[in-house]
């Protein structure tokens with residue numbers, strides 16, 4: 001039986017390595033991330049939303065900078081996710097808010113290793 005947040009590669013959130021800028025954290029298997037909807041993972045206090053955009057996996061905060069809507073539950077159109085609360089649109093590639101240029105959503109570096117998705121989180125998690 002499968003538990004949420006756990007895949008055959010081990011526990012999501014396990015820190016794999018660190019460097020001066022942050023720590024790479026295992027968050028999912030690549031097969032869990034699709035292009036039609038977000039895949040949300042909780043890492044410590046941080047909620048992350050993973051999406052596949054043009055065959056590449058990207059990671060953003062699951063929290064909309066407007067009023068906290070869960071972007072991982074938003075509708076995806078190409079490289080844009082629509083916040084489910086008030087409909088603001090965010091470019092998943094660069095994090096820009098297309099509805100109000102004063103805002104952007106936090107993005108995280110992603111790397112893939114043997115079917116496992118790692119996200120670089122700032123140090124001191």
Ligand code: FES
Nearest residue numbers: 064067069083086
């Ligand atoms: S909370 Fe996302 S647009 Fe308002």
